[in-house]
Amino acid sequence: MSFNSLGLSDALLKAVSKKGYTIPSPIQQKAIPPILEGKDVLASAQTGTGKTAGFTLPILQTLSQGKHLSHRPIRALILTPTRELAAQILANIKEYGEFLDIRSAVIFGGVNQKPQVAQLRQGVDILVATPGRLIDLQNQGLLTLSKVEILVLDEADRMLDMGFLRDIERILKVLPAKRQNLMFSATFSKDIKKLAMGILHKPVQVEATPENTTVDAITQKVYPVAKEKKTELIIKLITEGNWQQILVFTRTKQGANKLCEAMISAGIKAAAIHGNKGQGARTKALAGFKNGSLTALVATDIAARGLDIPLLPHVINFELPNIPEDYVHRIGRTGRAGANGEAISLFSPDETTFLRDIEKLIGMKLPIENIAGFEPDPKASTQPIKQGQGRQQRNSTPRQPKTDNSNRSSNNSFGPRRTNDRRSN
Template sequence: MSFNSLGLSDALLKAISKKGYTTPSPIQQKAIPPILEGKDVLASAQTGTGKTAGFTLPILQLLSQGKHLSHRPIRALILTPTRELAAQILANIKEYSEFVDLRSAVIFGGVNQNPQAAQIRQGLDILVATPGRLIDLQNQGLVSLSKVEILVLDEADRMLDMGFLRDIERLIKLLPSKRQNLLFSATFSKDIKKLAMGILHHPVQVEATPENTTVDAIIQKVYPCAKEKKTALIIKLITEGNWKQILVFTRTKQGANKLTESMIGAGIRAAAIHGNKGQGARTKALAGFKDGSLTALVATDIAARGLDIPLLPHVINFELPNIPEDYVHRIGRTGRAGASGEAISLFSPDETVFLRDIEKLVGLKLPKENIKGFEPDPNASTEPIKQGQGRQQRNSTPRKPNTDNSNRSGNNSFGPRRPQQNNDRRSR
């Protein structure tokens, strides 16, 4: 199948051809036609499969064919959980809209709002936004959503997991009741599907791969390791393997900072990226990682979604995630676009429950390899970690939200939410 067979306009086909693409990915083949027909869509696809173009291309076509108003009200709203993903989506829109008369912009927190507000005043067809900043601007009367025709929730499961339910509910009340709704995500649990059905109307459900599976091209390994030796082991792997580009995941922001400092002390060019970092620092770290001036990028799960790093060879789970779906998202940063990749997890005894849950989710018994001198004590406790980082805390009362959101009230019609992992929410 070619892009020509999907019903896309000549202007979009020209932009696609300019990027060098000839064949749509499976998710694009399945999602683009029903979107062009104006139907609501619930789409599940692994990261790195062309998911973003799966909704941006048909949106550009629908809007370019619609009635153009001189003042350009926002007609398509794309909500995302993180700044990095929002910026990536806008870049995708800009590339494909080169030959159509549509304006687009992105807004997110952590930067001065004035340039963003100025762009909105000038008129936009498409707005990409994180929920927090969008609500801030709406509260100030700087943005109107009364003319939105298409709503997209990208990484919808992650947004719900991160505690954006109330924000999403509030924003939906500001939209016209008659609109097209699209929910895209790497995975959808049964609970997330149930919640999504509260937004969609008679949706077409499409999948590019079985849910919650890991990319076949990724070599997955588990290295059992004493907890206190993990830092030494990761430094050994990177230096002795002469690895040049490694994305490392920790469970907490403090853990990311501490590991980064240790890596730098060992001569590894590293930087941390998480919610406490300013947008300038995050942008600089990501740029350095992409251009090769940094060897290691140490991240919390904020980076598990939306980072587009071509041909990333290595992902290391310094700590296993306590939510098994996050494992899929983390390792999905490698093995993209047909390339091979390696995902290594450093596994300490107190993460036994986490590993079991991950293996159950992905349907695989992950192979373990011992590295001499780093093995954990065979008598070490397998009790989950404490201090709000482990399974014992998953069903407890979530931590109090950041103060700039604590006054947001109202019932949540989408159902119960899962507790936040690291309270990064508004800083994203």
């Protein structure tokens, strides 16, 4: 199947061809036709499957064929959990919409809102937003969502993990009742299915890969290692293997900083990226990682969401995630666009429960390899780490959403928001 057979316009086909694509990915083949037909869609798609084009291409086509209003109200709203993902989606929209008269913009927290507001005032057809900044600008009367025709919830599972359910519910209340709804998620948990039931109308369900499985192009392996020797082992692997472009996951921000400092001391060019880092520092670190001036990027799960790094060869789990679905998200950063990738997990005895949960989720036993001199004590405790050291378990009570900026007046359609009810997304 080619892109020509999906019913896309000549302007979009020209943009797709310019990017060098000729054959749509499975999720694009399955999602684009029903979206063009105006149907609601619930899609299961892992990172690296081409899902962003799976919804941006048909949205661009639908809006370009509709009526063009001089004041350009927001007609398509794409909600994402993180700044990085929001910026990446906007970049895709601009690339694919190069030959169309469509205006798009992105808004997210952590940066000055004035440039974002200025762009909104010029008129925007497609708005990509994180929930917090969207609500804040709506509360200030700086944007309206009354003309939205298409709503997209991207990385819906991650938005629930991050506690954005209340924000999503507030946003839904001010959207037109009649609209097309698209939901994309790497996993279909009970919470996701419940959310979908309340938003989607007779949705077409599509999957790029079987639910909660890992990409075939990724070689996965586990190295048992004493907890106190993890840093030494990861430095050994990177330096002796002469690896380039390694994305490393830690469970905490403090752990990311500590590991990054150790790598730099060992002569490895590294940077940490997490929620405590300012947007400027995060953008600089990602740019350095992409252009090769940095060898390793050490990240927490939330900060790494939405990172678009083509042909990333290595992902290392310095610590296993305590939410098994996060393992799927993490390793999905490699093995993209048909390329092979390697995912390595450094496994200490206290992570035994996490490993079992991951294997149960993905339906396979991960191959284990021992490295002489780094093996853990066979008598070491297999008791899980304390919950305070990692993100909460999925079955615990969802955290309340936190968004950005200062407290705003409660005289608005979203209702009051407490001063401490904020996340810088």
